[in-house]
């Protein structure tokens with residue numbers, strides 16, 4: 028058999044060229060957005076009942092290109108544009124899920140998911156319960172969220188609290204490339220509705236991740252579960268920073284700076300806001316005895332408030348200081364020029380670390 | 388589907404009837420009405436029909452089947468109102484006066500077809516085949532809908548107005564993507580047509596060319612607010628044209644006309660001609676629910692005026708005059724209705740056997756650690772109560 032020659036370099040065989048390309052690929056950093064895109068594509072391959080729709084997700088591939096190429100590859104019946112109506116998108120997804128599909132729908136931006144809130148709160152969250160388990164709604168609502176990208180008003184909300192407050196919904200938010208892939212696959216395979224929050228400032232972030240290997244492990248059911256599982260993003264011993272989504276990188280930055288001053292901070296990435304992993308969070312706090320909860324969302328009546336309450340209820344006797352919060356102020360999101368004053372920064376986190384009653 | 392393609396589809400349909408796309412989408416000049424209030428058949432030129440808006444009379448067997456369901460529906464409405472008065476049912480939004488609409492909405496459907504009802508549509512749900520006690524589960528104050536929606540192809544009765552219309556669109560869309568033959572009837576009231584989801588559902592159904600029939604029971608009021616304060620449209624059926632679908636008005640107390648219109652609508656939808664909007668003119672003879680006082684917003688004389696248009700007496704008179712309804716048939720129909728009423732009385736007179744522990748079981752597919760803890764708290768409370 029004569030080996031075919033590579034068209035790119037006629038001096039090497041096609042097989043060698045493929046191997047070289049693959050090796051190069053493995054060393055290529057992958058963006059967060061590409062991991063999400065690959066998770067969607069792999070889910071479409073794995074399960075015929077998966078359908079993707081929303082505003083501009085077809086031909087354009089989404090305003091953030093997360094659905095890029097899916098219509099071309101899988102056809103307009105698997106990935107398509109809808110009329111501009113968020114309640115319509117969610118409501119139609121409910122009906123499709125009732126009738127055997129697994130819809131994965133995109134809300135274009137956090138604040139533009141609000142028109143759909145009635146469908147989410149009254150039906151997506153309750154259908155299983157109000158039918159005594161007869162109807163399940165396996166559907167994913169993807170929401171690009173949070174700030175830090177210079178977006179204008181109505182494009183930077185951290186709206187996770189509304190959904191986390193609603194029983195019947197699961198709420199996930201990945202903070203690294205590997206989780207972007209694995210958590211979206213898990214969300215799509217979940218028999219419960221998942222609101223999947225994608226920190227939009229991470230879409231272009233890159234990490235060295237072998238997506239093909241991740242996919243093989245996931246399909247072989249060898250990957251560790253992420254639902255209900257927080258992740259230790261950085262091991263430490265002096266205090267615990269509890270955070271999620273867009274604030275994980277800020278917390279890691281703060282931990283790095285603190286290390287230079289000899290303070291060793293542990294960073295816990297919640298990942299799955301609902302269901303919440305009390306075990307991992309509380310084990311860390313009991314070990315360190317100090318904790319700060321960090322989130323972009325306004326602090327009043329927020330996910331951060333809930334975490335503080337849970338930690339003090341469970342870890343009171345291990346605490347050396349009150350559990351503090353570093354969150355957005357209780358003001359409308361000040362996009363875009365003043366957002367830096369609103370968002371939790373590494374400096375603000377370090378100020379909070381200073382207040383953890385070290386002298387005691 | 389592009390806008391041109393969608394309108395092209397409407398042009399194709401209208402050609403079948405030899406009329407313009409506009410004449411196809413706009414409702415006929417008059418509402419479709421086959422029977423006079425006294426039960427006599429109206430002359431053909433007074434039925435409201437027009438070229439392209441013609442509705443063949445249902446067969447005698449079909450009419451008899453519908454009449455039996457109508458009598459059963461009336462009996463159930465009145466039985467339930469009585470059970471509410473006796474404190475055996477928590478709340479009941481009666482459809483007394485609207486039973487012809489309810490029966491037609493369910494009877495026009497085939498085995499693979501779905502119904503999406505509201506809180507007012509218990510008689511439609513019953514006619515779709517759901518067991519009487521299961522239909523009334525939520526009204527007796529239980530926390531769930533009481534029936535398996537998939538088994539009956541009947542969604543839980545929806546209270547958040549018009550939200551269910553979008554679910555109907557989704558069910559039809561899923562079926563279409565899989566190449567299945569499924570028509571969906573999605574119901575709502577006149578007031579509900581003001582809601583945003585009404586608009587979104589009709590638009591989605593038209594754009595995706597889905598076999599959904601939007602069936603609006605215009606009973607003139609949304610609790611206390613009359614239709615004139617909901618809409619300035621020439622009629623609710625006229626809203627169809629704005630979405631690129633056909634609309635029609637029908638006398639909602641004329642079971643014959645309803646059966647004729649809904650049967651054609653289902654056939655049209657099944658043949659791939661897209662969604663339709665049907666507005667049925669009817670009247671809510673009783674208060675919004677037992678908790679409402681309709682004396683505060685309407686004159687008794689107005690209510691009395693509608694007694695003469697009652698759907699049950701009208702259909703009965705027609706069938707008797709046509710020699711279809713014998714005394715024997717009448718008593719069989721009444722007995723069958725009484726069986727259902729008795730089942731409801733017996734069922735409601737037994738205390739509901741609910742277990743508060745179950746409240747945690749169906750929130751998620753697998754109970755979370757947190758819900759397991761909360762359930763244990765409640766169980767502990769219950770145990771201490773028993774001890």
Ligand SMILES: Cc1ncc(C[n+]2csc(CCOP(=O)(O)OP(=O)(O)O)c2C)c(N)n1
Nearest residue numbers: 507546547548576577578579606608609610
């Ligand atoms: C979204 C929403 N808003 C308000 C209500 C409260 N509500 C229940 S029934 C009703 C009136 C609806 O009138 P209509 O659509 O004409 O139906 P009908 O009750 O006359 O059958 C209202 C306002 C509701 N159920 N859902």
Ligand SMILES: [Mg+2]
Nearest residue numbers: 576577608609
């Ligand atoms: Mg009404």
